[in-house]
Amino acid sequence: LFGLPEQAPHERVLLATDPATGLKAILAVHSTARGPAFGGCRLWHYESEAAALNDALRLSQGMSLKNALADLPFGGGKAVILKPEGQFDRPALFAAFGRAVQSLNGAYITAEDVGTTTADMRGMQAVTPYVSGIPREGAFGGDPSPKTAWGVFVSIRAGARLVLGRSSLEGVRVALQGLGAVGWHLAEFLHQAGAKLVVADVDTAKVERAVAQFGAVAAHVGEILAADVDVLAPCALGASLNEQTVPAIHAKLIAGAANNQLATPADGDALQRRGICYLPDYLVNAGGIISVAREYRNEGEEQAVMAEVSKIAERVEELLQRVQAADSTPARVADDWARSKLVRPA
Template sequence: MNWFEAMERHDYEELVLCQDKSSGLKAIIAIHDTTLGPALGGTRMWTYASEDAAIEDALRLARGMTYKHAVSGLNLGGGKAVIIGDPRRDKNEAMFRAFGRYVQGLNGRYVTAEDVGTTEEDMNLIYQETDYVTGISPSYGSSGNPSPATAWGVYRGMKAAAKEALGTDLLEGKTIAVQGIGNVAMRLCEYLHEEGARLIVTDIHKDAVQEAVNRFGAIAVDPSDITGVDCDIYAPCALGGTINDDTLRTLKAKVVAGCANNQLLETRHGDRLHEMGIVYAPDYVINAGGVINIADELSGYNRKRAWSKIGEIYENLEKVFEISRTEGIATYMAADRLAERRIEWMKNARSTFLQNGHHALSSRRLRR
């Protein structure tokens, strides 16, 4: 793989390979764009099929974080890190401390956080070597588990999508099909149940399904049936790609709004949702609550301030829907445009500032 060509294609800034033989660390840090601020993104630990696959994943995820931060109104850029290894057996203290030193060496250009395969305890180890880490234990002044914040943002975003599709953001009496009942989705179900929504749930883990049935009076269905149930809102909250050719044939919902990443198997499926008149809340807009919450740690964590910002996901989606309507494009494309316009605006503002500064300096020199 020609990685310089790959980086040039989407204008990445930096790709860092990190190695520590004694601890077994093999890691990649990808920084996509720092126009809006330092790059923030989690550290993922995974058993990749190859080193090229790990690099490709880091680059893809970093670019996604650029868009998530931009559309959320955060003054942050996009970055991501991956550690190659099995998170169940390859972890050790020296590995994460070595990784922390690499993060420290970037001097604030990249700030890390928890992701798939890493935990709060892992972040605590990284914190021993660098201040450029979020999602550490609350005893260190951090925000702790991000799941409640992510769920609150998805709940707010779901209400905005319901208003766009159904004319009201009231979810009482609405039927919502939730695919996947992990930590975030369970908390989401709690919010929905409290408002009086009717829940249909599924998960490969039967104990999670049973908990939802017991706590919220949810109706359980087989995982293969969830996209075809009669419902107002389909909430994908597990693996990505559940909006695809097969599920679009049976989907009866008027809204797609959930906490999963990469909900569209391909972008053309977002176009198809648009053609079908189904309102899609783009995943990186609606599920940004967790990253908004941990981003607040960079200013000294204030829960009231952070959750107020998370609540703005409602307004962010309203902007996306407005662009979609006025420009006649699918919502996933509208979200991209909203993010890209903010980044471009900042680039132009910075260029103007630098030009004005140069002209002022030249004028002073001429006066001399």
């Protein structure tokens, strides 16, 4: 079904519609084995309803694996809203979406993802408590993207040491695909650590800013994946690592924020055959969900959250050890590792 691996049955999938606001959304609860399904809400223009469903199913499954590997007491879920054509009343649309979240009675908790904002999340609070990622006066919370970027950064640093044999990121060349919320923060961290950046974004204003601020080299969006660099960080949308792109990649290490970077599991195998180490997206990009999960449980405190996000580097190290022992690929080993944790935490 929809190109999904057969071992991915979902517990519940809700199609929510509201003609008054134009809402058409899919809320996918993949697993609640570890706790309520937690994962962001994407607002996107999809080619078809089938494409939206496919995205929701793939992303929610990824959240189960992400939350399990991050040792969070949450299952995996995700929602997608099919962006209405033309003008629409955004607060009303999100209120209707919030009611759909509420109808699941806490089986699914939402937060920001691509196309949704902290303001959208705050607006939903009036209709459901099952929402996170909301900035609050004097309290921890809000935009998870800096935490996501920090997790990717510590993963790149660990990978550079373990895979490239570099003791620091000074002079390490990193190609960044996408300078959005996460990509921009990641560029800042990398620049501060002395990395040399090559960047691409369809939004050329962001590229110009990165050139001015970080001394980055601009690349064409069609060429960034094949840039002559040590590390590749895909931080735009999914399926960027595929049959067409993998053969041209020069980087020896891939670690980025984008969800579902591998178009198919075979693309992970192809990377391994080319001697490229791919650190699985859901392992390295868990910083954001760690942040919103802490906020949701009222356990948010900046330093504690950053420390928890930094632990992603230890998992990268453990993964690479497991890969050696299993003589397999990081993607396959991480999948097995995460699936073994799809049970309620003790």
